[in-house]
Amino acid sequence: MMLKPPGREPDFDPNATPPDPPIHYAEQALLSALLLEPHRREAIGPLGPEHFSRPLHGAVFAAIVALTPPAPAIHAREPVWLASILSHAGPTTPALTPSYLHTLIACTSMPEHAAEYAGMIRADHARRSVRVHAELLIQAACDPTLPDPAAVALARADTLTALIDNLSSRFSPHPGSLPRTPSAGSPGRDTDEETTSEEQVLLSTVTARPGSLPTMRWLQAEDFAVPVHRRLFRCLTSLAHRGAPVDQVTVLWEAQRQGIFTEAITARDVLEMLATPAGSAHHWGEQVLRRSLLHSAHTAGLRIQAYAEDRTNTPHQLITGSRRALAELTAVRVRWHRATSPTPATPPRSRAPATARTGPRTPGTVPATARASR
Known part of the structure; x- marks a missing residue:
């Protein structure tokens, strides 16, 4: 079953392209099944050309689903089906040649397994x-x-x-639903000069104005990129949670209690970190949380x-x-x-209609509102 070769040769040999096993062979097997037995396309489920890993295979499949197969008797004795596919897909797919269609047909496959091959492709x-x-x-x-x-x-x-x-x-779903892939882990945090400076300004500003802490419950210690900044923020939140006073000295004492000081991080270092309050703590907190x-x-x-x-x-x-x-x-x-998110404005409280104040009534008198309604 030979086809007339097209007028121009492809720029490259599709067989020379390194395959991507096993999907490469699954795609070949499905196309082979549909080239040999076109009626199998009705049983493969939802599938489109975009599902194929190779554009060449997608183009062949697009032609298969777009064309009407020949009658079984004609298909058995003449290469009408292959010629139609080549004519439909060839002009836009230079890599598609008669020889590659014959390569697909020669692929070892079981046409009755077409639905399984389609599932692999999906x-x-x-x-x-x-x-x-x-x-x-x-x-x-x-x-x-x-x-x-x-x-x-x-x-x-x-x-x-x-x-x-x-x-x-x-x-x-099926049993064993967790991936078997080792965790990729967490990438390292960026601790450049800008990040370090903004985190220090935030710590300084919160220390100077601790009243901002209750309005920043959305910020957590883990949001800080610099490890020592995370620990100092925990000191601040611990003091605020206990209702203790917050200033540079109390933070320093809490830092000692939590074991922050080392040969590399001294009390003077911490005081310097807390010595540059500026602007709004909420603003600096947003910068930390964005990162x-x-x-x-x-x-x-x-x-x-x-x-x-x-x-x-x-x-x-x-x-x-x-x-x-x-x-x-x-x-x-x-x-x-x-x-x-902006804090929604508190709606004004509705007030009950004012009632005219009247002095004490003498027995037998009727309020003016009642007289007017009579």
Whole structure:
């Protein structure tokens, strides 16, 4: 069953492209089954050209679903089906040649397993889709040139969450739903000069004006990038929680009680950290929390990326691991929303209509309002 070669040769040999096992062979097996027995396409479930890892395979599949197969008798004796597919996909897909269609047909496959091959393709497409969106989340969390990195990162996290929810409706759960991938861990925090300076200003401002602490319950010690700053913030919150006075000296005493002082961190060092109050504590707290939010987004993206790159994970394991990683980001996001959402104005209290004050009535008299209503 030979086809007339096209007028031009492809720029490259598709067989020379390193395959991506095992999905490469699953795609070949499915296309082989549909080329040999076109009626199998009715039983493979929802599948589109975009699900294929190679554009060449997607183009062949697009032609298969777009064209009407020939009658079985004609298909058995003439290469009408292959010629139609080549004519449909060839003009836009230079890599598609008659020889590659024959290569697909020659692939060892069982046409009756077409539905299983299609399931493999859907599963690998889900893995690739999650990986792409995880990479976009990482990019947003690490790009300082964005006008509002936090808003972009949260928008991409929403898109990734929607994808995970959509995939969960397509792939059924099974025992052993946790990913087998070792945790990617948390990336190191950025402790550059700007970050260190803003955290120190926040600690100084809160120490000088401790009344701001009750209004900043959305900020936690873990949000600080510099370890000693986290411990000093715990000192501040501990004093405030006990109702103890807060100033440089009481913070210094609490720092001693919590074992902060070492050869590298002395009492004088701590006093210097607390000596530069400026501006609004709420403003500096938002800066610290924003960095913590981006760090959480970066961490979630790296973990989901690791799950998606591990081919041993099933779609359900990928879904479960991704949801856990996004849940940790959501916890920080809730606090970010509390910090940045404007406080709703308190509606004015409704007052009861004023009642005319009248002096004591003498027996037998009737109030003026009652006389007017008669």
